Amino acid sequence: GQNIDQPTEMTATEGAIVQINCTYQTSGFNGLFWYQQHAGEAPTFLSYNVLDGLEEKGRFSSFLSRSKGYSYLLLKELQMKDSASYLCALGGATNKLIFGTGTLLAVQP
Amino acid sequence: SAVISQKPSRDICQRGTSLTIQCQVDSQVTMMFWYRQQPGQSLTLIATANQGSEATYESGFVIDKFPISRPNLTFSTLTVSNMSPEDSSIYLCSVEDLIDSMEQFFGPGTRLTVL
Numbered sequence: 001g002q003n004i005d006q007p008t009e010m011t012a013t014e015g016a017i018v019q020i021n022c023t024y025q026t027s028g029f030n031g032l033f034w035y036q037q038h039a040g041e042a043p044t045f046l047s048y049n050v051l052d053g054l055e056e057k058g059r060f061s062s063f064l065s066r067s068k069g070y071s072y073l074l075l076k077e078l079q080m081k082d083s084a085s086y087l088c089a090l091g092g093a094t095n096k097l098i099f100g101t102g103t104l105l106a107v108q109p
Numbered sequence: 110s111a112v113i114s115q116k117p118s119r120d121i122c123q124r125g126t127s128l129t130i131q132c133q134v135d136s137q138v139t140m141m142f143w144y145r146q147q148p149g150q151s152l153t154l155i156a157t158a159n160q161g162s163e164a165t166y167e168s169g170f171v172i173d174k175f176p177i178s179r180p181n182l183t184f185s186t187l188t189v190s191n192m193s194p195e196d197s198s199i200y201l202c203s204v205e206d207l208i209d210s211m212e213q214f215f216g217p218g219t220r221l222t223v224l
């Protein structure tokens with residue numbers, strides 16, 4: 001089985017940096033994915049990591065350490081529109097995704 | 110990325126009835142998946158829709174309850190059978206990206222309420 005854990009809620013200030021952690025226990029996976037989901041909308045793809053290290057995409061970066069069973073999503077220069085749920089997911093051999101519990105981020109002025 | 114549409118976008122159904130949800134993609138894709146998102150929860154994979162063969166179901170989901178069709182590479186249906194209020198969820202299909210198959214994109218979802 002797979003256990004994927006994230007903090008339930010986080011609060012951050014506009015313009016700041018926030019790090020959303022994801023820890024997992026699994027026998028194996030192809031990649032670790034991050035999705036953003038605004039209330040009432042479908043998830044949108046943000047980033048994925050196959051190898052250990054940091055992947056940067058504009059204001060968003062994702063980090064993976066397979067040996068530590070740990071990933072994080074880093075959001076810089078926070079904007080009000082970044083208020084959303086952030087989901088980490090493990091991708092298997094057939095590309096199916098197993099999602100974590102999700103983190104609800106509230107960005108305050 | 111592929112453009113994905115789902116029908117219906119939402120529905121309110123009576124207990125004991127069935128609803129078929131359609132997922133249409135504007136290009137041919139190999140992998141299509143069906144997910145469920147219960148209120149306030151994260152996404153749970155129901156099954157992989159395989160073209161030309163039976164769907165592959167995840168633990169806790171069975172074909173009798175969630176029959177799936179995949180007649181071609183651009184279309185799939187998910188039926189929620191003999192519905193109960195516990196089936197009230199958002200149902201989403203997803204497909205792999207055409208260029209980078211590691212990426213998946215989701216349809217807009219179908220919001221189902223069972224009374």
